[in-house]
Amino acid sequence: MYKKMIMPGVMGIMAGLLASTVMFADFPGGGGTASIASANGDAEKVYVPFGKKDDYYLFASGGHSGQMFIYGVPSMRRIRTVPVFSPDPATGYGFDKESKAMLGGYSWGDLHHPAFSETKGEYDGKYLFATDVANNRAAVMDLKTFTVMDMLQTPNTSGPHCAAFVTENTEYLFLPTRFSVPLGNEYAPLDEFKTKYKGVMSAVKFNEQSKKQELAYQVALPPWSFDLSDAGKKGSSDWAVMTTYNTEEATTNLEINASQKDRDYIVLFNWKELEKMVADGKADHVNGVKMIDPAKVNAGIYLVPVAKSPHGVDVTPDGKRFIASGKLAPAMTVFSFEKAFDAVKNKKFAGQEQGIPVLDYNAVMEREVNPENALGPLHTQFDDKGFAYTTMFISSEVVKWNIETGETIDRVPVQYSPGHSVSAEGDSASPDGQWLVALNKLAKDSYLSVGPSHPESMQLIDLSGDKMKVVQSAPVDPEPHYAQMIKADKIQTINVLPKDEKRPNSVWKQEEARIERHGNVVDVYGIAMRSKFTFDAKASRKDVIEVKQGDKVVIHLTNIDLDEDITHGFGINNYNLNMEVQPGETKTLEFIADKAGTFPIYCTNFCSALHQEMTGYLLVSPN
Amino acid sequence: MYKKMIMPGVMGIMAGLLASTVMFADFPGGGGTASIASANGDAEKVYVPFGKKDDYYLFASGGHSGQMFIYGVPSMRRIRTVPVFSPDPATGYGFDKESKAMLGGYSWGDLHHPAFSETKGEYDGKYLFATDVANNRAAVMDLKTFTVMDMLQTPNTSGPHCAAFVTENTEYLFLPTRFSVPLGNEYAPLDEFKTKYKGVMSAVKFNEQSKKQELAYQVALPPWSFDLSDAGKKGSSDWAVMTTYNTEEATTNLEINASQKDRDYIVLFNWKELEKMVADGKADHVNGVKMIDPAKVNAGIYLVPVAKSPHGVDVTPDGKRFIASGKLAPAMTVFSFEKAFDAVKNKKFAGQEQGIPVLDYNAVMEREVNPENALGPLHTQFDDKGFAYTTMFISSEVVKWNIETGETIDRVPVQYSPGHSVSAEGDSASPDGQWLVALNKLAKDSYLSVGPSHPESMQLIDLSGDKMKVVQSAPVDPEPHYAQMIKADKIQTINVLPKDEKRPNSVWKQEEARIERHGNVVDVYGIAMRSKFTFDAKASRKDVIEVKQGDKVVIHLTNIDLDEDITHGFGINNYNLNMEVQPGETKTLEFIADKAGTFPIYCTNFCSALHQEMTGYLLVSPN
Known part of the structure; x- marks a missing residue:
């Protein structure tokens, strides 16, 4: 079954990408007028009159701006830019002594994936975590003040691209590295890639008392690129999953050389076991960090084959399954945690990679889902009714499907090339349904032109009816890679800071x-x-x-x-x-x-x- | 007549400011629901479905962010942040060699007032000018690419707050200084304020061939604070006006000490005369700049008394009148260029200030306009039907009135404390009507809270009916001080830069x-x-x-x-x-x-x- 997957070549992808722009005229809203909009009711759905407020906050990563963009849903109005990894004169961030020290001398960052703190698998509205692919930092935003309270730089890694994702009770954030480098960023020729370069995953704890992050331990993985990760929930809550690409270990022209093999892996690991091993003294010490090397010790880490170059792995709200897709493939693959645990227990191995057991694909895989002509599945979100929503980068659409049966329920075009999407409370154990935002990479000519550098787009999709419907299209600054959507009433802000007469250096009279x-x-x-x-x-x-x-x-x-x-x-x-x-x-x-x-x-x-x-x-x- | 103006005290202003929040519940949209909105038709008015585009670009200054915010009207969607005076990692601005050099080592700016280039008094869609109050710079944005092409630092000044405003054919931008300093920012004790400190106005030319700004000359004015300025049009096109405050020449606690006198001034000057004087060699040379000193030469500069601490002076689209308001006053004052020219010709002087003739108030004033209980008039915009729209900072409203008669036509509350407003093509010789955006300084609890640092708000007002109507309220990052709104089809962008094989350092194969x-x-x-x-x-x-x-x-x-x-x-x-x-x-x-x-x-x-x-x-x- 695995071998039947059809991987379009690079040229085919490009053709598909370019062809997607043709869909403009086909979109029901395209060429519409205000009165058509009125008949559709779209305008009313997204309009929040003065005196009312939005129902949800949307926290969209700001990519290489380094910042976080805060939007309201359903209005899709941008309420605020919160500085995280780059200085911001508008708020003085990076100029006053405290925030200047926190930024560590860096003048930019590349904010990828935000994640809310969770309690029992639910967003608790207390903190937001985010990572910096550019300069290897992790930040914590206090949702009482919408300001960053702590920043941690992680050694031995280059680009915590697919963090942060938290465990069910925010015990850990996991920060897998995107780029492999020699430990400590030491100099080593690329001819020594296989021996000297490592792909390191960091496990970070957040201490609510001290309001500081602590680098608990790292895991030295093969020199692959690690990508989107997710933590288990409920029955799988001791586990986490992350995807890999470039298991070819190519050192140049990855466009071609990292797309050679038919399969890469999902890395499945038990963080409770890792925690215990570290406590038992089984970690090495590398540049001041405790590091587990799975080539040396049995670390509770397993590889699950998946269609090549996956970008996404997502755990279902009930914690029973994880869904991954080769990003050049036409299929979503549903894997079963129960089957995986069984394969681990019964050692249903198909081999090993550098000391890490590879589980048998068919022993873990539950279903491959192939919506007709859908191409480039990247990332899956969930609603409250058991449906999954997968972004199709190449065919520029969102596909709604039934997790239990694999049945395609609905498809809606978006404009264009969605990377991630985010549904209301979509990474929690109980998504809300109602709204999904597609984060599209190429908006092309969707908005008034602002010259060669185009905005990206975020499109709001109404999930409440039988059919999905794009009801609003919002331009956005470079460049959201992921977002989180939370019920507005879960966030309780402070609007005036307390008068603390004992605060050092303060003067009140x-x-x-x-x-x-x-x-x-x-x-x-x-x-x-x-x-x-x-x-x-x-x-x-x-x-x-x-x-x-x-x-x-x-x-x-x-x-x-x-x-x-x-x-x-x-x-x-x-x-x-x-x-x-x-x-x-x-x-x-x-x-x-x-x-x-x-x-x-x-x-x-x-x-x-x-x-x-x-x-x-x-x-x-x-x- | 002048003496009858009532100036509320500082405490009264503060009470008014706080009281303005009470209006929340009174606003017709407040407490409304989506269905009420639908009945009102507001949602449809601002909804731009995918496939359609906005009718206008709104260029809003980004204040101490240093950047320019580009919005679409009527959707009020933020399309793009264009970096101007601060570095921007999202676009690499300030990181590459060319833009880094252009920024001059500064890591922030304070972008105040934007102005479009004009041809025959109409926005020509070619360039946007903007000034930096923080570090005394002026920038030109190319509207083909939405990127900054030139930056000029102006010596001898501190804070070109109320620029840029251009003459009818973009012959000059005038950059009056907000703060008085010794020439060259030299050290001088504040006891020497009256003798050593100067308030300098810069006249800048933009060379379309070289794409560079040139500091043509400066004018050494008394050590006052100069504020919002505007150029004449048609019959008054050789002239420009700007307001002053702190003619008290206070050096501390300006809140009290710069509000002592009942009147400050509008500075009325003939830039053609100034140009001629410079050509005739009548300028001094100060720190490399030609500088006219009106205390030494008759410079074609006159003072018109106006209610104290004015923030705004605006020339009517027909170029016949200029309108100014004491910002603590209850009245807008309409002045006549024709009467002013007559006063100049017939030497109807009421005195002089440091060598500059003061024109007789009653000889120049045409009408004082006092809408009942309206407080804090700041800035006036125009439509296509002869009406003026003035923002009332303290009573939190926009007042529509008839320029010819002074009659109050309509009033609409905004939320809250509008500084400037901008109407469609509102600073041109032929405003469009249709839309006005109120730039409110305090949004209070208008939107989902993002902690202590609140967004400002921009509210879109529909001018098409008999009554003005606020139809959309958009939150905005810190901090728009003024904006310009231009017809979308006037801007013709380049989306792909030309393949120029002769470009230095470029490689195409x-x-x-x-x-x-x-x-x-x-x-x-x-x-x-x-x-x-x-x-x-x-x-x-x-x-x-x-x-x-x-x-x-x-x-x-x-x-x-x-x-x-x-x-x-x-x-x-x-x-x-x-x-x-x-x-x-x-x-x-x-x-x-x-x-x-x-x-x-x-x-x-x-x-x-x-x-x-x-x-x-x-x-x-x-x-």
Whole structure:
């Protein structure tokens, strides 16, 4: 059965990709008018009038922007850009001392897959995890404030592309590496790829008390590329799965050389066993990290053959099955955890790869699902009725099918080339149904043109009726790779930070604002409030900072306006400095006053009718 | 008449500001449901189904993000973020050699007011100008590519806040400074404010041949804060107007001290006269710039008294009047250019300020317009029927009124505190009517909460009926200060850049890709195409770059995929480097390979089904 899969060649894929643009005219909404839209009821479905709010938050990864885009569903309005891996002058992220240190000197990141924290397999609305393919970082966003609270850099890996995915109670995030490199990014010629290069998976724990991530252990896998992963649920909750490609171990021209074999693998591993082995001292120590090497120890890791170059593996909400697809294939393959556990128990092995047992494909596979002429299955999401929704990259559509029977229920074209899709609470143990968003890679001419660099598109699909229906098409900045959709009422934000009089460096009374000199360090303990700065209560000009050229200036600024939405900015003209303080917040800005002269200080974030007047001066006297 | 204006105190303004939130429940859309929306027809008005496109582009300034936000109208979908004054890893802006040099080392900017190029007073769809309050820059965006083509830094000024505004045929952009500083940002104590500090206005020309801006001349004005400006049209086309505040010349606590006088000024100047004076050699030379000092020469500059602390002055589409408002006042004041010219001719002066004649208020003023209980008029836009639309910051509304009669026609609440508004083609000689967007500073709880830092809001108002109607409310990232709305068909983009075989450093044939070493400089002449990199055609691994630690690496990369929307990225893992090449584009990335080791190279922008496979390696051998 496996061998019957038809793999279109590279040229065929390209032809399919280009041909997909022809579908424009075929789409029911195409060429429609506002009155047709009205008859369809689409406009009403997505319209959220003032006074009402969206039902869901959509957290879309921002790809190589490094940031997270927050949308409302069903309106598909972009509510906010939250900076994660790149600096953001709009919020001062990466400019104030704390966030600058957290970013670790990096000026960009490549945010791939976001994941919500879970409790008993349900999104709990507390945290969002995300990973950086560019510079190997993992970040945690606090959903009370929509700000990043911790960042971890993972050694020994290059590109945690298909993280983060969490276990049922957020015990672990797993970060498989996309690129294989020598451990520690050491220099080694590519001729030594098979011996010196490794594909490393990181297991990260999040400590809710300290609000920090900890790199618990790593697993040294063969030098393959690891991709989309998912954790088990319920009966499979001790396990996780991830896909591989380039098991050919090609070192050049992967377009051709990593597409040679008919099959790659799903990696199936038992994280409880790995945890125990680490506790039992069976890990090596590599660059300060505990590392399990499955070539040396029986690590509870197994390989399941799958059609070549898979991009996706997804665990069904009941935790009974995992679904994967060769990304160049016409089929989705349903695998059974129960069958896999049985194959492990009874050693139904078809061989081994570098010490890791390969399970027999037919012993684990439950069903291959082949919707007619559907091409390029990438990623599967779920609803509340037992249906699966798979994005077809090449035939530019979403296919709805029955997990139990493999029956194709419905198909809907999207514009164009969907990578991932996300359904409401779709990675949880109880998806909501109702909405699916297709994250399309090529929008072509869907929107007003903005030159050569086109927007991607996110299309909202109504799942409530018998037929799926695309009801809204939203352009999006580069570049969402995955998203998560959560019920709005699960997130409880703080709008005004608490007045904490014990907070280091905070000042809450105007008369306590002061400037202290310690050698050539000038500490400013200042206040921002509507509509003035107070840096030095004792000075005749309280909103002026005077320093000498070469001084280190440390400005601690507290926003004492404890009212919702009264953000103050702090910019210094011609000094390339800006930060923001939210209501009740204290932040620190550090710089060397290396340039002598007169530099206006101003509030950069509109705060009141007299915002324009919220200014001061930095005077730097020359040496 | 002037003295009758009532100025609410600071406390009164704050009370009004807070009270404005009460209006939430009063808004007709508030508490509405989808079915009510349907009955209202609002949903259909803003819904643009797939296959249709928006009628207008909206270019909204991104404030301290430094960027420009592009929206479609009426959908209010955000189509694209175009980077202008801050780096943007999503597009590689500020990372490749050319854009990095253009940004001048600055990591942020504060983009205030955008302005389209004009021909005969009409938007011609060719260029967009914008200014940076943070670091005193002016930028030009090419509307063929939606990319910035030139950036100019203006000396002697601090914060070109209320630029750019162009003359009728884009002869000049005027950039008045917001902050007064000593010329050249020199150090001078604030006790010397009246003598050493200056408020400088810059006149910039844009050379369409060279695609460069040129600082033609500056004008040394008193140390006041200059604000929103506008150029004349038709009969007033040789003139321009701008507002001032802090004519008190306060140096601290401007909230109180810059609100002491009952009146500030509109500065009225004849730019043709200024141009002639500069040509006649009457300018000083200050820090390399020609500077006219009106205290020394009769410069064709006049002051018109206006209610204190005005934020806005706007010229009517027919060029006959200019409208300004004290921002704390209850009135809009209509001034007549004809009366002003007459006052100038007949020397109807009420005095002078530092050598600049002050025109008699009553000789220039045509009408004061006082809608009942309207407070905080900031900015006025226009339609095609002779009506003006003024944003009321404190009473949170837009007031429609008749320019000829002063009659109030209609009022509509917005949520909340509108700063600017923009109507379709609203700054041109022939506004379209139909749509107005209110740019509200405080959205409060209009949308799903994203923590302490709230979005601002842009609300779309339908002007087509007898009554104005808010039909859509769109959240927006920090922070639009003004916007421009242009007919979609006026902008003609290039989607694929021309294949220019003579372009320096470009490579169009795979066999010509090469790596050249010159001492410790390694030049890579590479190609990006679906789905591989070719750096060295002669190597066994064509997608690998090998250098020595300490080498300077210069990568010239050409995207030879001449198909729409096939953007390639070029990221180096763990090296903090990324750029993008659009179809047909060549870009250069320069860096020192100071870190030895093995670093994957990958395409960061999704480009094809085999995008994941578009990789290579940078190998840096240790010293």
